[in-house]
Amino acid sequence: MVIISINMIVALLLTCLCLALLYHYIIHRGRDEQLIDRIPGPVTLPILGNIQTWTATPEKLWYKLREWISTYYPIFKIRIFTLHSVFICNPDDMQKILNTTKHNKKGYSYNIMKPWLGEGLVTSTGMKWQQRRKILTPAFHFSILKQFVEILIEEGNRAAKSFKNNIQDRVRKEISNVMQENDGKLTMKALQSMPYLEMCLKESMRMYPSVPLISRECSEDVKLHSYLVPKGTTLHLLIYDLHHDPKIWPDPEVFNPDRFLLENIRNRHHYSYLPFSAGPRNCIGQRFALLELKALIAPLVYNFYLEPIDYLKDIRLKLDFVLRAVRPIRMKVIPIKRA
Numbered sequence: 001m002v003i004i005s006i007n008m009i010v011a012l013l014l015t016c017l018c019l020a021l022l023y024h025y026i027i028h029r030g031r032d033e034q035l036i037d038r039i040p041g042p043v044t045l046p047i048l049g050n051i052q053t054w055t056a057t058p059e060k061l062w063y064k065l066r067e068w069i070s071t072y073y074p075i076f077k078i079r080i081f082t083l084h085s086v087f088i089c090n091p092d093d094m095q096k097i098l099n100t101t102k103h104n105k106k107g108y109s110y111n112i113m114k115p116w117l118g119e120g121l122v123t124s125t126g127m128k129w130q131q132r133r134k135i136l137t138p139a140f141h142f143s144i145l146k147q148f149v150e151i152l153i154e155e156g157n158r159a160a161k162s163f164k165n166n167i168q169d170r171v172r173k174e175i176s177n178v179m180q181e182n183d184g185k186l187t188m189k190a191l192q193s194m195p196y197l198e199m200c201l202k203e204s205m206r207m208y209p210s211v212p213l214i215s216r217e218c219s220e221d222v223k224l225h226s227y228l229v230p231k232g233t234t235l236h237l238l239i240y241d242l243h244h245d246p247k248i249w250p251d252p253e254v255f256n257p258d259r260f261l262l263e264n265i266r267n268r269h270h271y272s273y274l275p276f277s278a279g280p281r282n283c284i285g286q287r288f289a290l291l292e293l294k295a296l297i298a299p300l301v302y303n304f305y306l307e308p309i310d311y312l313k314d315i316r317l318k319l320d321f322v323l324r325a326v327r328p329i330r331m332k333v334i335p336i337k338r339a
Contacts, residue, residue, distance in 0.1 A: 032230040036084050039227045041077040042068060049079035058318035059326050065319065069241045075225050085234045086224070087213075089241040091248065091269040093224040097216055097235060098271065098279035105217040137284060164304040164333025171197050175302045191294045197301075199257035201293050205275035207255065212240035212323045214277055239274050240323070248272045253312075307332040 044050055053064055065087070068076050074090035088094065097103050174196045182190045218233045229235065244252040248268065249259065258264065276283035283289070300306075309330040316326040 032084075032232070035221075035228050035230045036077055036079075036086075036233070039075060039077040039086060039229070040072045041079075044079050047081065049081055049083075051080045053078075054080060058320060058324075059316060061319040062317050065238070066241070069238060075227060083234075085236055086229055087236045087238055088224055089238040089245065090225060091242065091271040094237055094242065094274065094278070095269075095271040096222060096224065097237065098274075098277060098281070101280050102219050103216045103222070103235070104281050105219065133284065164335045171200055172301050175298050179302065186295065186298055191291060191298070194294060194298065196257065197294060197298065198290070199260040201290065201297070202260045202273075202275075203255055203257045206243045206249070206259070206273060207253075208323055209239045209243055209275045210322050211275075211277075212319075213238050237274075239277075242272065242274060245272075303336055305334040305336060307334065 042050055042053070045052065054061065056064065068078075069087065069089055075086065075088050075093065077084060077086045079085075088097075174194055178190045178193050179186065181193075214237050216235050216237070218229055218231050218235060220231050222229050224235075243249065246252055249272075271278055276286035276289070309332055310327075315329060318324050318326050
């Protein structure tokens, strides 16, 4: 008669469990590792991965990302311990991720914002996000935004009294002509009649998008470029680098509002310009943001000349949730004297 002790049964069960977990890792995680390994990227340390880079300052991190995307364009990966991240900047890849509800879940980096924002529109997922988006979307309808234009224009005029200005002569001339047609006042109609100012604002957001990268988690395997990225991988969409890709934007460091003439927009990839993201999870307030920019900038340009003290070539940027300069950017503000 064989007597099997409880300890032997427990040991046998634990052994079976370990073997099952090992089998699962080899079949599933092993496959994911193989897929990720095919994607180019910087050399990793055993176990630690690329953690040595991510202990650098935000300024050094910013320029290290630019170096990596230049070296491995248009896709690369990094690893920190067992956590893999894939970075992309190609408009076709951007479209695959953004133009669907499949990959709507934000990346792990947004968890840092939850204590501040809670489970709001920015951080929520699934049905909670869909319900809230549906509730809030009517609040940003054009007819609703009209109610805020007077407030925005008033703030722009107040700012103009507090500072001094110069932008391009062509922008100022456009604003002057529009204001003369409206008895020297800014209105919703006036703001909509400033196409060149809007082109300048769009070019500014191309060169310096307020959010330089966004993150998504793959809800299923997805082919990006010639690589299959496994489910569960965090993707970082490099909007700044997309906007500075010379294949899409010739002389990307040159400020050229004519890039946004209709004949130039017509032939560009729809996902080559993403200052407000795109797809189902795009920025809900993008119309409001553009109106706000016009309402604040127009009075400043009309009343002041702006002259740079710090030039773009000398400005250093740093990695953050929003685009930030390492040091404040200074300018000279000179009042315009009119008879």
